Amino acid sequence: MSRNYEFIDHTADIAVKLEGSTLEEMFTSGAEAWLFSVIDKKNLKADDLLDIDIPANSKEELLVSFLNELNFLLTTKKWLCLTVKSIKIFEDSQGCEVSAELNGVTIKKNHPLKQEIKSVTYHQLEIVKKRNRYSTRVVFDI
């Protein structure tokens, strides 16, 4: 599958454009862009599976919560998500939820990271659907 994310020049932080033919695919692109931003994945192999379920009030908040969960797992538990094995997003009038199975590995405490993402931000975050294709721009605070 071709890459579904593209970094946009931003003076202070990281801005990235995400795309996907489904919301799930776009969220997966987000996870890939996050991974590229934090670590050099060469020589790292997944040997662990982790299930996550995250609720939110909107798709936008869901995307931020999902990516922040990956960031929290890495910064606090040293658990690195290498690939999103399966992902499903549910939406109804009450809100939405993402259920995902992550493939990853626990990295060593001193494993070098490219940079520290403080958080994924809500800054001007809007998920749009045009001709059956989802896209958004998200800013990582570093």
Add this chain to the structure above:
Amino acid sequence: MNIGGIELVKIRENLWEIPATGQMRVPGRIYISRDMIEKGLKDDEALKQVVNVAQLPGIERYSLAMPDIHWGYGFPIGGVAATNMDEGVISPGGVGYDINCGVRLATTNLEHERVKIRIDELISKLFNAIPTGVGASGAIKKLSANDLKKVLTKGSVWALENDLGSSSDIEFTEESGTLKNADTEVVSKRAFERGADQVGTLGSGNHFLEVDVVEEIYDAKVAEVFGMFKGQIVIQIHTGSRGLGYQVCDDYLKLLLQASKKYGFKLPDRQLACAPIKSKEGQDYLAAMQAAANFAWNNRQVIMHLARKVFKDTFGMKDSELGFRLVYDVCHNIAKIEKHKICKEEKEVCVHRKGATRAFPPGSKMIPAKYQGVGQPVLIPGDMGRYSYVTVGTEKAMEETFGSSCHGAGRTLSRTKALKNAKGRNLVEELKQKGIVIQAKGYKTIAEEMPGAYKDVSDVVEVMHKEGITRKVAKIRPIGVIKG
């Protein structure tokens, strides 16, 4: 002048106004030169962010920006806004993720000549004593949940009680290093987890510890009160509340997005999520933010203490000989409840400073007795290859900017562009040629933080000086740097 559809009206040489139109409740005001507008603000969204902030409920007088304004998220970096206590809001977007990111400056009795010849050894020892880099941990033993709670409640005072500082250190810290209404009950378990082993760590990005030499004195009288002289060795520390602060911000943005809906606020950017200051949500955020701010003060205090020890060991000096004394510690990402004159009436307001420094004048009750006659030290770090400034707060800052000034140089190149610029160059050697020794976890950080990636901080400081908001006291130049 029109920049990207936003009208800017010149008020003074270095002060521009965006008239209140559309949903703006107040005008925007930016302290900046024409040249800096043309060079720095044409291609990003910083001005739009000034306009957005002007739409916050209860905002008083102006949505302000300092000359180091650049594109942030929610508020612009360099943004200042005061909201009233009645219908006004508090917004985590006006503080940022790195709650109480700030700077401290300490002086010593050492002179340049003595330190110059041992700078490699000194920097290497500092680098070993103070953990740097992404997710750095382990400066002191990992704190129990109970101890961490004490750090969040007591701030720098925790360090003092644990033999990691002196009472003078506390006296010369903004708010004496403790915001009193911090409440650990409203700080999430996740935030505790992210902060548990990060006390006394610098972190990565633009955070640093610098050994500087005082290069120029502009105001001899004030410099003397600050204890500074030409040729003196001083130390600067720039860091914040680390993972704990990021998590507090993250937790409350989520909560305040809901609150914004509940209170019927229409916001131009989700990152400006907010709640009325007096609401439960607003008060909880304020108490959690204060807890994170206390963590940050304690963090800088512990780092300074570790640095002081390295200096003592390296030069074989006792405390009394070394004279390692904190001049001041300022925060530049915070929201504070303060009293300010609005329409000739003194009023309590919530001042958001996002990438802006408090700059209180002589006579302020909020500054140490020693500085009553001259005003508060305002520390403005520049990039690692040039210089930083020590300035002082004025009455005019109280009149015009809710007692606030700039906080640094501000980036001019994105990190990607900086990396491209650094290709094929040996920045460590280039800095060495300029008399600056650097040690960092990774070369990438050095490249991203290279001097050319930042605006010249003297342009920023000059605007504030000419407008009388903060006056220049001294210029200091780095001779050694440690980074993440």
